[in-house]
Each structure stands twice: as structure tokens, then as C-alpha cells.
Amino acid sequence: MSFLTKAPLSLARATITSLSSKEPASSTGKMASNTRQNVTWVEGVRGVASFWVVVTHLCRAWDYSLWSPRDNENATPQLLQLPFLRLPWQGRIGVTMFAFLTGYVCAIKPLRQAKSGNVPAALETLGKSAFRRPPRLIMPATIALIIAWFFAQIGAFEVAHRSDSHWLRRSVPVNIGGLDTEIPRLIRNFQGAWSGANNEYDDHQWALLPLLQGAFLIYVLLFATVFMKFRMRLFTCCTLFLWYWMRTSPEKETFECQFIYGVILCDIGSEKTFRDMINSRPKARRVATALLIIIGWYVACYPGEHWEWATWSVQLKNIGDWIIPQGAASYPKRFTAIGWDLMVTGIWLSPTLQTIFSNKLFMWVGRNSFAVYLTHGTVLKVGLARLIYGFSTTPYSVEQPKDGQGEAIEHWIPRSTNWFVWALAIPTFFVVEYTIAHLWTTYVDSYCAKATKWLEDMMFEKDEDEKHGVATMA
Template sequence: MAQLSALRRALLSSEGSNPSKGGKENVKWVEGVRGVASFFVVVTHLCRAWDYTLWFPRDNEHAAPKLLQLPFLRLPWQGRIGVTMFAFLTGYVCAIKPLRQVKSGNMSGALTTLGKSAFRRPPRLIMPATVALIIAWLFAQLGGFKVSSRCDAAWLRHSSPKDIGSLDTEIPRLFHNFQTVWLSGRQEYDDHQWALLPLLQGAFTIYVTLFATLFMKVRFRLLTVSILFMWYWLDPRIGRETFECQFLYGVLLCDIGSEPRFRQWVNEWTRTRRAIQTSLIILGIYVASYPGERPEWADWSAQLHDIGDYIFPAGTAEYHKRWSAVGWCLMVVGIWMSPTMQGIFSNKLFMWFGRNSFAVYLTHGTVLRVFAARMIYGWSGEPFSITQNENGDPVHHWLKRSGPLTFMVAIPVFFVVEYTIAHYWTTYVDAWCAKATKLLEDAMFESEDEKSAMQSYA
């Protein structure tokens, strides 16, 4: 009880504290976790393409579960949690600098940071995503998606662009897709970009929330963000738990984590902290393992479904996304409380994956459908034919996938190619987009000297 009381005082008694005192907060781990999130996204798309049964708790109601269908082990393969992690990290990263400035007494700097961050966010997302869209469009014109649109993997077929016409129809179609992806999240050439719109909208949710709460005392800012979190959590509409709740949860943990008294509690109550963080991580992985489909086929997932009936708002349609959100909220608190876990995610390997995470997200869909599909099905897209049955209905004779040995070679090669492309994308394409954004910022914002001169004149 003494330890919990100390934690409570750390969270509620921090007004006027100096963040330069106490334990220093490590925020590099966020980059490493981002790399894990992007890896989960890629892995789940591989599973959706070629081993969809990993989304079930077992292959059928009476079969024994496979090893990778068991709780804990199944988490990466049904990597829907990756988008949830991205949303949390967006909230955390957007809040780091302005909250630090506020707590150091630099309110003017915090407001400037919010303004410039809000300006940078759209071009930093839209420009590289548009380059990725154009590349996917070019591959479509060259027949790059021919194999993936004819293969026996239904998910690959459905997510590949179809009905590619001549340039007089394809050029307007390109501009139409650029419009729809930022209006509705729908995009025909690379449907993985659907998440970019809610992530962009979420960033502005964070900016508005921070702007409205910067002048509050810490405890009341935490209370306000917590109320907003619960407001969205009680909304049963699809996506609230994946996006809005995670944006606000990121702000909440960022605010608490930057408090020196909290860091002091982390450093002083080591045994209590380790017990709490370990329990949270284990429980989080377990509940986040909730299957995407057929939870009634296993006792453990059926039990989670019954618990969800009590803790999720009435009308919730997608329990698997709710459990992913709950699981991540538990896991990330365990990571956030643990200097050891933060150190692991801050090492050079995880940091490298994190730096390339956005590039991986943007490019993996095209690489998967253009390159990996050809390694699995061959390069020609043949033999493929459509016949008719006795009723006159079309019968598609899809390309058949190769055997296990081919997959053992193709999947590692795919990852090497994908992360190599992502590295060069980050080095050149993303760097160019950053420079272009900086040029826009310099042209459209007043310099510090100009602002000082205007203030002196006033």
C-alpha cells in the first residue's frame, strides 16, 4: 500500500515541479516500438495472404490448435495491433516537445511548437504517401499486379488494382485515388494507405487537445484527457478504440512519464514496479491474442468474448479490435514503466527498424504484390483461365502457389528486399519530403527575428 500511495502522490502532486530534477525520461524507446509495429503490419499481411487460418483459434471447431494459433504466440501473426500501436505512438510523439516546454516554463515555445507541428504534419504524411501511390500506379500500368490479381490467395486478389485501362482513363483515376485516400481512406492501387487519414486526423485531435489544456495544472490536464479517453471508449462505433482512444492514451502517458516524481517512483520502488509491469505485459499479450474470427472455437477466446460483453459498450461490433486496444494499453504501460524494456527498444537494431517504419508501411504492399507474389507463383501470370460451369457461371482457374520450400526462400528474401527499399526510401525520398516541408515552413512562417522586430514595434 505504501508503494501505491507513493505512485498516487507522484501522479497527483506534480504541479510546479522542475522536470530537470529526478530521473531522466527515456523517449528513444518510442522509435523502437514503432519498428515493431510496422513489422507486425507486414507479418499480418503475409498471413492474410497465405495462411489466413492463423486468424482463427484453430483451423476448425474440432481441430487441435496449431502452435502459432495459441495465445501469446499468435500475437504477431494477427498483427492488427500494429495500427493500434501507431495511433498510440502518434499521440505520444506529438505531445513530447510541447509538454516539456510547458513544464520548463516556456509556454510561448510550446504554442509555437504546436503551430509548426500542425503545419508540418499534412505534408510529411501526404508527400511520401503520394510518391508511393504514383509508384504503385506505374507498376499497375506496366502489369506489375498481373500475378497477384490471378493468384489463389483471395486477399491478394481483392487488394490488387483491377481493370487497368489506357492512360486516358488511368491518369484521371490516379488523381481520383489521391483525392479519395485523403477523404475516405479508400485507395485502389495500395489499399494499406487507409490508415493514414485517421492518423492525420488524430494528430490534429492531439494538437487541439494540447492547445486547450496547456495552461491547466498537470492534475487537471490529466483529468481532462482521461475524460476524453473514456468519452471515446464508450462510443461503440468502429475504430474509436484503435484511433481516438490511443491518441489520447499516448498524450496521457507522455504527460505522466515526464513528471520527475513519477520517474523517482520508478527508480525507488523497483520490486513493486517490476511486479506490476510484468503482470501488465503478460496480461496484455494474452488479451490482445483474441482471434480476429471464430472466437467461439476455443475456450480461452470464448471466455474473453463473454468478458467483453460486460466491459465493452453496448453495440460494440468488433471485439477483436477492442481486445487489441485493451491489450496494447496494458502492454505499453509495462514498457513505459520499465527502464529495462525501454533500453531494449532503444538499442541500435530496434532504432533502425523504427527509423524505417513509415517507409516499410508505405512500400510493403506494392513489394508484396509485385515482387513476393512472383516468387511464389512465377513471373508470367500463366496459366490462368476462366471457364463456365453447366449453369453458365464463370469458373476461375487461379494460379497455384508453390510448395513450402519456395516459401522458406521467398519470405526471407522478401523481407531483405523490403527493408532495403525502406532504408533507401527513408534516406532519399523521406529526406526530400522533409526538406520540401522545411522550405514551405520557412516561406510561410515568420522568422524569429521578424517576430522580435514586430513585437518591438508594437
Template sequence: MSGRDSRQNVKWVEGVRGVASFLVVVTHLARAWDYPLFWPADNEDASPRILQLPILRLPFQGRIGVMMFSFLTGYVCAIKPLRQIKSGNTSGALSTLAKSAFRRPPRLIMPATIALVLAWLVTQLDGFSVVRVCDSDWLRNSSPEVQGNLLTEIPRLLWEFRSSWIDGTNAYDPHQWALLPLLRGAFLIYATLFATCYMKFRARIFTVFTLWAWFWCSSQWKTETFECMFLFGVLLCDIGSEVDFRDYVNSRPKQRRIVQSILIFLGLFVGSYPEGNVHWAAWSRGIHAFHFLFPSDHDGPKRWSSVAWHLIALGFWLSPTLQTIFSNKLFMWLGRNSFAVYLTHGTLLRVVLVRLVYGLTPAAYYIENADTEEPIQHWIPRSQNWFVWVVELPIWFGLLYIVAHLWTTYVDSWCAKATRTLEEAMFVKEEDEKTPRPEAMV
């Protein structure tokens, strides 16, 4: 290869990962306390609130955060193998794929299991007592409670661990549902790169695109959220690592800026598609008119969010300016702690934030039904003081990111060391590792 730089900027991916985890948290706050944000208005006759307007509603209505994780998984998993393939080191790429495939399960399962056990301990200590009597249906229905003594709860913990990695659900930390599809997706990426590592660049692009199109045409569960995004990440990583392509794009800055701006704006607009009551607004009805683009029995909101992230990711990918912004220290820090935020925010939300909102030890109360004379349970109401929310949410977010930083520093690093120890014990050393370095022989 010539003296031109063959490496693309990939730091921005880490910054975008930090944004994705933040969006997931914001979405869960909206689900807990302001579900109408998922609609175009509070009711059919009401005017939309500012956060229900197109584009502005995007961070609160969810869906796109998990898709960003899927895309970034594909992008990151493909970086090193593709770099080795393009440099002619195919054997090195195969070795990388083998080791990456080995590392992926423990690097996901170990920290997730620690988070699961902590949620189980909180359950045994009745830490979810407040959330189970609060006025948020979503919080109550997604919070665990003790079902018996330890002879019941310990086997239940083992069963929920099994369920996490077989069915993708567990009662103690339901937000871990996405980890199983992300684990499966990583192996889809490894298998795809293994099958195409000896192909020419254009043949590999055609093959991966065909596989992407096959999943896009499928109406199976969340293929637009996971499989399509994994493969789209691989596609952009592969094309973006071609020096000729980058030189072609960068030599046309004016056209590139126009294209990326259109892509990002259009992505933000169609990604605003509501989760329900689409007919309440003209703009959402206009988007819905194009539903014929998708296969039958599709999930409309998730399909439009997938289209949105395809367009937005393309815009980011084409923009050196945006890549530089997402590569700064703040976004990189958010990205390093993104997995920890994902694992810890559910328990902190149900244990800490609910007590800030509802009080430390509130209790539901009962009134008697005048007709049946049976008691009716009334859930404790949330605070109606806007000042409380303005103060408590920043405090809670600060606590969340402090906990996430400590988790990344200690828990995640321990999991990484444990994984390396397993790898050293189970893998045969390669020849270059067996040969002593000259300085080591002195």
C-alpha cells in the first residue's frame, strides 16, 4: 500500500456508544413517569407538548438506543479482522476471530451475572419495597419481589440466570433482555467474517449486503433491531477502511456536507415515528403512509427507528467533524462506562430514584368500595413539585455515572483479567508467542 494513511478514525464509535447508553436510561425514565411522550400528543384533541414534536421526541421514546448498540457491536467486532484481511494477514484475522469469539461470552456474562446477583440481594433485603407500591405501572410490573425463603430464592436465582441466556429474560433485572441477542449477534459477525475472509473486497461487500437484505426482508422478531444493525456495522467498517473511498469522499467536502446533513435530518424525522396513536398527528400519518416498504407483520415503530439509525449512522460516518466531536474526552468517558450504565441503571432507578421521588418509606393505602365494601388499593402518587424533579434527576444521574465508573474500574476490569486468564489456560500459544524476544534472552 502507498504511504497514505490506511486507518480510519474509529474513536467516534466509543463516543456514540456513550450516547446510546444515555438514551436507554432516558427512555426508561419516560416509560416510568411520562408514557404519553411515546405518542404524538396526550390525547387526540390535545396539542402536542414540545417534547412530543418530531425530532425533539427522539431521545425519550426509545428503541433507537439498543439499535445503536447493535450497530456498534458490528462495527467494533469487524475493525481488527478486516484490517488484518486487507493487509494480507488472513491467518492473523482468523486467529483474531477465534480469540474474539472465545472472549465475547465471558465478557458479557460475567459482569451481567454480577449485576443480576446484586439485584437478587437487593430483592432479599426488600430494597424494591417502595417501587412495588408506586403509581408507575411500568416500574411496578418490572420490579421483583421475594417469593419465599432462601430455599426458594437461591434456586430461583439460578433459574433466572439460566433464563437470561436461554430465553433473554430474568425477573431480577429485566433490562438485561438485550444481552442475549447482542451475544448471538457477535457470533453472526464472526461467522460472516470467517466465511468472507478470503473474498475480494467487492465480493465481500456484496455478500454482507445480501445477508443484510435477507434479514431486512424477514418479519421475524426484531431482525431490524439486531441482525440488520450488526451487518450494517460490518458494511460501514469495511467500506470506511478503503483508502480510495475515503479520499473520494473527502475530496468533495461540499457535496459530503449536503448529503450527511440530509441523511441525519431525515433519520431524525422518521425516527420520531410514535409508538402508539399514530393517527393523532399529520406528520406521523405521513410517515405511516410509507409502511409498504416493510414486510408484512412488521413492527412499525421499530422498523422506522431502524431506518432512522441507518440514515443517522451514515451521516456520522461521512462527517469528520461529527467524528471528531464524538471522539473528545467527555464522549469517550461516557463510552467507556456505557456497559456499566446499562447494567446498573435499572437497580439504581428502582432503589434510589424512586425513594427520591416517593419518599423513603411510603406505603400504599386502601379505601373501601362503596358498592362492594371491598378495599381498593391506591398506589402512592409521585411528587407533583417540578422543583423536586429538577433537583433529584441530576443528583441521580451523577450517582449513576459515579457507580458506573467504579463498576468499569473494578468489576469490569476484574472480568477482563479473568477472561484473559481463561484464554491463556485454554488456548495454544502461537509460534510468535512461544519464541522468546531478543531482549528477554539477555
């Protein structure tokens, strides 16, 4: 994040802050709630998304069974395999959330300017936002890549590579050579990360390219519809959403549909007539909010593996056959998209939930969400792996075949079976991770923002007021 937003992205944070500070204040809080939409909740939801991404990777590493509705066809489900409880652990939804938030945030300012009659300012915003997006994503991601590359050179991933976790073994770099091979390998991975290939040093960066491409999809969509009337723009966006939904290519429901749905909700929410209608029906709004979130949460729990092992997931599969296009690449991701769209619509309708997600804790977590997305993989595979497996690879051994035929048997480092180790290691990991993320946001991300601003000042023409140093009101 958007990731992830992603993007899970710090540029969105600046947009939210500027909008919340520049909106004209009403004479009373009640009037303010009726005349403009709250946008700060987006930051809090982004923080939840990044936290769920981290939790998902913990489960991938050490309890992949949570992705199924039960351990086997005849087993009793674990507590965290049951509907509703399984959602944070089974993955998928975090990146979907990042994609929606990217669409929502990218649309806020240009739509507000266009609806106020200042279309030239909206076009200028789109142009400058399109310029800022690549460096604000690529620069911090590249720094995170170089850090992961450095740890690989000093053997910091070896414990994870020799561990009994299949996911850890396949997600860390292997066959580390000398600098004569590793420096070109770093360059190839940088190129591959932004052209669709796997990143060997930090595979969690896979979502950044689709999020970057999605931002430009949004910019083009808004540029093409900025002169349209509200209803015609809404019709265009809905048509494009359905077109992407009916495509069976991988990830369309995770990225393109979410980008566009974010624009749709942002556009509708900025209509005063709609907000007045919703605010005048508080009881109906509360009922709709509750139903949307409950149904959406349930639908998003569709298992990533072995849906046929539980009655509830079989029922969802039968419903999905009617609304998911035949031949879709991933049923689980389709259900995640449907569930999240229902859930976020409920949040979007609820001033109470928006207020909760706008509190200091959620805002702090959201402010550091991009940093968490970029750094958690390295912290997990270097630091947490050592807390769980120890600091030595000595327990790892290879048993050679006695007859000289067949393949050697590798005996991986076993994970700790002491519950106290886990009870200490997991909270320690989160404390260290969010401390690093806070420092990253404070220093690394701020320097990347300054570098982007320098590039912008160097490459863009200044308007007449800026050339003459005239102070302007935002």
C-alpha cells in the first residue's frame, strides 16, 4: 500500500491534511458535517490495511491452515478459521483496501475543484499529482530495496532460508554471490520491480507497480470526465467499473475495480444533495451501515483454499456463480472485492465510524502505513525469524542418500515450541516494526518528499504570482 496508498501512500497523507485544513469552516460543527464530507477517516482505514497485511504474512509463515475453513475435510474448525474471525488472518483484503483508498484520495481534490467551477485548477492538480506519484513511490521503495539487498549480503536472511517455514524459504533471496554479481542483480531487481517481475530481495513490493499504474488510470479517468456533469461522470465510472468486473484477467477486481469504486464514492460523497439526504435519515442510514458491514465482512471471509470443506463457503460459492464472470482468475479475490466494497460503503455512510477512524491512534498508524508496508518484510525475515528460530543455522543439516542415489534430505531449523517465546517475540516484532516505520516516515519519507518538491520546482513553470513572490491564499 494506495500498500501498500497505497497508493498506500504518503502523498495521499499530504492531500488529506491539506484538504482538512483548507476547507472553509462552518459556524457550527453540525453545519460542517452537513456541508462537507469527512476525508480524514481514509488515513485510519489505511492503517488498518497495513496492519492486516503484516498479520497476513505472519500467518503465511507459521499457520497457513488459517487460509482454509478447517484443517482437513473432516476436522473441527479452529476458532480463527470461522467466518468473521478469519478475515484479518487469511490475507488478500489489505491490498484491495489500498487500491480503493488510492482511487478515493486521488479524486478528492480535483473533484472538489471541478465542482466549485475551477476546472483549470483541477487540471493543474491532475498534472502535478501525476508528476509527483512516481518519485513518491519509487524513491522510498528503492531505499527499502537497497536495505534488503544489504542484509542479504551479510547473510541476514540465512536463518529464514533454513527455517521450517515454506513461505519464509521461498520469499528470501538465495544464492548470494560476490559484489560483482550482486550489484548487477540489484539493478535487475530494481528494473524488474517496476516492470512486472518478482523482486527477489523484497517480494512484498509486488503491489507497488499496479498501484502506480492505477493512479494514472484515475488521472486519465478524471481528465476525461472533469468537464462532465455529475450524473454523466458517475454513469461513465460505473460503466468502466462493470467493464473491468466482467474481464477475467488476474487482479482486475483487486486493482482496477477498486480504483474506480474509490472515485465513485468520492464523487457521490462530495454532492451536497446526497449528503443532506443521508443526514436527514439517520435511522435508515444506521440500518444500512450495519447490514453493509456485516454482509461485507462475511462475504470477504471466503476461504483462499478448500472452499468445499465448509457449508458456509459452499453457499457463497453457489451465490458467486451468479455474480462472478465465468472463467474469473480468482474466486477468493472476487469475494474479497465484493466484501470490501460493501464494508467501505458502510464506513462511508457512517459519521460515527469515520470519527473512530479519524482518532489519533488510527491516524498515527495510518500515517506510518506506507513505511510499514515497505519495511515489515525485512524486519520479519531478519529479526522475527531469529526470535523464533534462534541466531544460529547450526540446527540445519542435510542427510545424503546412503546408496548415492536419490535426492538429499534437508532437515530445516525447527521453530520454537515454547509458547512464551511466541508471546514475547510477536509483540516485540510489532513494537520494533512500528518504531522503525515511525522513524522512516519522519526522516526517509520526508526527505523523499523534499526531493520530489525540488524536482517539481525544477521541471514545472511557475505561475505569475509565484514568479513575483506574491502570497496567495490556498
